Amino acid sequence: MKLILLLSIVAIASVHSWTLDYAGAKQISSPHFNRGRQGQAITCLVLHGTAGGGTIEWFQNPTSKVSAHYVVGQDGSVTQMVSEDDTAWHNGVVTTNSQFYGRPNPNLWCIGIEFSRNIQNNNVMPEVQIQAGIRLVADIKRRYKGINIHTHDQFSVGRTCPGPNFPLARFKNA
Ligand SMILES: [Zn+2]
Numbered sequence: 001m002k003l004i005l006l007l008s009i010v011a012i013a014s015v016h017s018w019t020l021d022y023a024g025a026k027q028i029s030s031p032h033f034n035r036g037r038q039g040q041a042i043t044c045l046v047l048h049g050t051a052g053g054g055t056i057e058w059f060q061n062p063t064s065k066v067s068a069h070y071v072v073g074q075d076g077s078v079t080q081m082v083s084e085d086d087t088a089w090h091n092g093v094v095t096t097n098s099q100f101y102g103r104p105n106p107n108l109w110c111i112g113i114e115f116s117r118n119i120q121n122n123n124v125m126p127e128v129q130i131q132a133g134i135r136l137v138a139d140i141k142r143r144y145k146g147i148n149i150h151t152h153d154q155f156s157v158g159r160t161c162p163g164p165n166f167p168l169a170r171f172k173n174a
Contacts, residue, residue, distance in 0.1 A: 018083035022139050024132075025070065025080040030059040032067035034087040040108040042084065042144055045137065046091045047171060048152045049117040049162030056081070059114075065089060068112035070136060076128035078136055088112050095157045106155055111140060111147075121163030130167055137174040 016035070020027050048068060050058075059067045059081050068090040071079045082088040090112035094101050115133060117123055141147055149172050152161035162168075 018085070020080050021084045021143075022070070022078065022080060022136055024135060024139070025078040028056055028060070028079050028081055030067040030081040030088070031062070032059060032065055032089045033082045034089075034107075036085065037087055037108050038104075040104060042109060042111060043146075043148060044106065044110040045140055045144075045147050045149045046106070046110045046112045046152055046155070047149065047162050047166070047168065048090060048112060048114045049121045049160075049166055050114045051117060051121045051160075051163075052119040053116060055114055055116050068114040070111075070113045072113060072115045072129055072133045072136065074116050074126050074129050076126070076132040078132055084111055090114070091152060091155055093156050095155070097157050098155050100155050110150075111144075113137070115162060115166075117163060121160050122165055124165050125167060130170060133171060134174040137171045141174060 055071045056079055058064050067082050067088045069080060069082045069084055069088050071081060087107045089107060091106045091110050094106060100106060113133065113136065115125065115129065117125065151168060153159045
């Protein structure tokens with residue numbers, strides 16, 4: 001009973017209510033974020049590919065310590081897990097050979113979108129997923145004029161993210 005009470009208090013203490021930034025998303029919160037952006041302006045959108053399913057559950061799993069603002073499923077569903085006002089944990093490792101090395105932590109100035117892919121991160125993404133991603137990217141571009149679109153492997157060079165067959169040009173043209 002005491003343990004249950006304690007867990008309830010911890011749960012209440014960690015609640016941070018926030019509103020959706022994208023009307024086409026459903027809201028499922030991840031605990032993996034930092035409040036605010038430490039004064040950094042949002043100038044970058046980072047696209048990721050997640051190998052395999054279970055992305056939403058993984059971003060909620062306390063052992064993962066990762067998250068993104070959005071998850072786009074292969075069925076075209078869009079889930080927002082972190083407020084754009086807050087710093088998600090998707091792009092924090094910058095390799096020394098990246099053009100972004102030496103700048104502040106990219107999580108502070110980027111919005112992150114995860115596209116659920118197959119386990120090899122190399123499938124041809126379903127058209128319904130691509131279309132959902134295009135609508136989301138277009139909405140973000142409308143709200144952040146001039147935002148730059150990058151892929152995770154431009155920061156963490158050598159990583160297979162978002163992986164082969166990723167329709168980057170279509171998102172850039174969204
Ligand atoms: Zn990634």
